[in-house]
Amino acid sequence: MDNPLKWMKVPQPLVERLGDAAALIESTSGSIRVISHYDGDGISSAGIISKSLGRQGLRFHTTMTNVMKEEDLSGLDVGFELLIVSDMGSSQAEMISKKVLALGARAIILDHHNIDGRRNPYSISDGGGVVEINPRFHKIDGTSGCSGSTLAFLLAVTLSPENMDLCTFSLAGSLADRQHVPSFTELNYSIRNLAVENGYLTSTKGMPFSGRSISEALVTSNDPFIEGISGDEDAVRALLSQMSINPFIPIEEVESEKMKVLQSYIYVRLLRNGVKRSVVHELFRENFHSKEYGSLQDLAYAIDGCGRFGKQSLGFQVVWGDMEAYGRALDDRFEYKKRIQELLLERKKEGVNDMEHIQWFEMEEETLSGTIAGLGHNYIFDHDRPMIAMAQGENGIMKVSSRGDREICKKGLDLATVMREAGKKAGGGGGGHNVAAGAHFPRERMEEFLDTCDRLVGEQLGKKGG
Numbered sequence: 030m031d032n033p034l035k036w037m038k039v040p041q042p043l044v045e046r047l048g049d050a051a052a053l054i055e056s057t058s059g060s061i062r063v064i065s066h067y068d069g070d071g072i073s074s075a076g077i078i079s080k081s082l083g084r085q086g087l088r089f090h091t092t093m094t095n096v097m098k099e100e101d102l103s104g105l106d107v108g109f110e111l112l113i114v115s116d117m118g119s120s121q122a123e124m125i126s127k128k129v130l131a132l133g134a135r136a137i138i139l140d141h142h143n144i145d146g147r148r149n150p151y152s153i154s155d156g157g158g159v160v161e162i163n164p165r166f167h168k169i170d171g172t173s174g175c176s177g178s179t180l181a182f183l184l185a186v187t188l189s190p191e192n193m194d195l196c197t198f199s200l201a202g203s204l205a206d207r208q209h210v211p212s213f214t215e216l217n218y219s220i221r222n223l224a225v226e227n228g229y230l231t232s233t234k235g236m237p238f239s240g241r242s243i244s245e246a247l248v249t250s251n252d253p254f255i256e257g258i259s260g261d262e263d264a265v266r267a268l269l270s271q272m273s274i275n276p277f278i279p280i281e282e283v284e285s286e287k288m289k290v291l292q293s294y295i296y297v298r299l300l301r302n303g304v305k306r307s308v309v310h311e312l313f314r315e316n317f318h319s320k321e322y323g324s325l326q327d328l329a330y331a332i333d334g335c336g337r338f339g340k341q342s343l344g345f346q347v348v349w350g351d352m353e354a355y356g357r358a359l360d361d362r363f364e365y366k367k368r369i370q371e372l373l374l375e376r377k378k379e380g381v382n383d384m385e386h387i388q389w390f391e392m393e394e395e396t397l398s399g400t401i402a403g404l405g406h407n408y409i410f411d412h413d414r415p416m417i418a419m420a421q422g423e424n425g426i427m428k429v430s431s432r433g434d435r436e437i438c439k440k441g442l443d444l445a446t447v448m449r450e451a452g453k454k455a456g457g458g459g460g461g462h463n464v465a466a467g468a469h470f471p472r473e474r475m476e477e478f479l480d481t482c483d484r485l486v487g488e489q490l491g492k493k494g495g
C-alpha cells in the first residue's frame with residue numbers, strides 16, 4: 030500500500046500536520062528524545078514511535094512517566110535535537126515550547142487530551158518550535174475516536190508505509206484507553222478497517238472472552254462474572270463437555286457454531302441470574318484476534334498491566350516485538366485477572382453493607398477497589414443501588430471508589446456530584462464521572478460520609494427517605 034493515510038481517508042488538515050511532524054523528524058540528524066505517558070496507551074505510543082524511528086535509522090532515547098512536570102523537562106539531558114511528547118503534552122504546550130526554544134531544539138506533541146479551549150495548535154510557523162497534533166483541533170473526539178497510539182501510528186505510516194504492521198499496537202493502545210466501547214469510531218475505526226482488510230487482525234462478534242484456552246477463559250471470566258461458572262473449574266468442565274467442546278483448545282479454535290451456542294447459553298444464564306439486560310448487551314461487541322498475539326484484548330491489557338505494575342520497559346519490549354517479553358507480560362495479566370477474581374469471590378462470601386439507596390464495603394487493596402465495586406454491582410449484588418468501595422490509605426485517609434451503571438445514570442444518578450459533595454462534607458473531596466467517581470476523607474468521618482452519600486443518591490433518584 031502506497032499511502033495508508035489516503036486509504037484511511039484521514040482528514041487533509043491532519044495529514045498536513047502529520048507531514049510537518051514527519052519533516053521535522055526527517056530533518057533531525059542528532060538524537061531524538063521521546064517522552065510518553067506510562068499507561069497502556071502511552072506505552073503503545075512510545076513503542077510505535079520508537080520502532081518507526083529505529084526503522085528510519087535514527088537515534089532515540091525513550092522514557093515513560095506519569096504526569097510530566099516542569100522539573101521533568103528541566104531535568105532532561107540537553108543532548109537532543111528533537112523532543113517527542115506523546116499521550117500528553119497539550120496542556121503543557123507553552124512550557125514545552127519555552128523549554129525547546131531555550132535549548133535550540135524542536136518538539137512534536139502528540140496528544141488526545143484537553144486543549145483547554147485553545148483554537149489553534151502550536152505549529153512550526155508560529156515560532157514556538159513545536160508541532161502539536163491533537164484530534165480535538167480537527168473536530169475528532171479525543172475521548173473515543175483517537176488515542177495517543179492512534180496518533181503515533183498515523184505519524185509512523187506518514188514516515189513510511191512499511192510501518193503499517195504497527196496497526197495492531199495502535200488498536201491495543203486505544204483499547205487500553207477503553208476507546209473500543211461500544212465500538213471503535215472515527216480514526217480508530219479507520220485503523221480497524223486497515224488492520225482487518227489487510228489481514229493483521231481478524232474480527233468476531235460476541236462476548237470478550239480471553240485466555241489461553243476456552244476453559245481458562247471461562248474459569249477466569251470476571252467481566253462478565255458468571256455465577257456458578259466463573260472461578261469454578263468443575264462447572265466449566267461439565268459445561269464444555271455437555272457442549273462437546275475440548276476444554277484445552279484456544280478460544281479461536283472452538284467451532285463457530287459451538288461458540289454461538291456457548292455464548293447464547295451464557296447470555297441467558299446472566300439474564301436469569303438477574304444481570305441487567307443493558308449490561309449484558311454491552312458485552313456483545315467486536316473482538317479482534319492476531320495470529321501472533323492472540324486476542325487484542327489480552328495484548329492491550331498485558332501492555333496496560335506493565336504500566337500498572339511499574340514494568341514500563343517490559344511493555345515497551347512487547348510493542349517492540351519481543352515475544353519472550355510478551356509471554357511474561359501475559360503471565361502477569363492472567364495473574365492480575367486471577368487476583369481480581371479472588372477479591373470478587375471473597376467479597377461475594379463476605380457480602381456488602383446495605384443502606385437505603387447505596388451499598389458499601391471496605392477492602393484492603395486500594396488499587397482494585399473501583400474494579401471490585403463495578404463488577405460487584407454489575408454481576409453479584411443489588412444492581413439498582415450504586416456500590417461504594419473504601420480502602421484505608423495513608424494517615425487514616427479513606428479512599429473511595431463508587432460505581433453505578435448507565436441505566437441508573439439515566440434515572441438521575443450522578444456519582445461525580447455525590448462523591449464531591451459527600452467528600453467535601455466529611456472534610457475531604459472527590460469527583461469523577463456520573464457512572465464512576467471517587468472521593469477521600471478522614472476515617473473518623475466515615476458515618477457522616479456514608480449518610481451523605483445515601484441521602485444524595487436518594488434525592489437524585491427521586492426517592493424520599495424514611
Ligand SMILES: [Mn+2]
Pocket residue numbers: 070071116141176177178206
Ligand atoms: Mn491516552
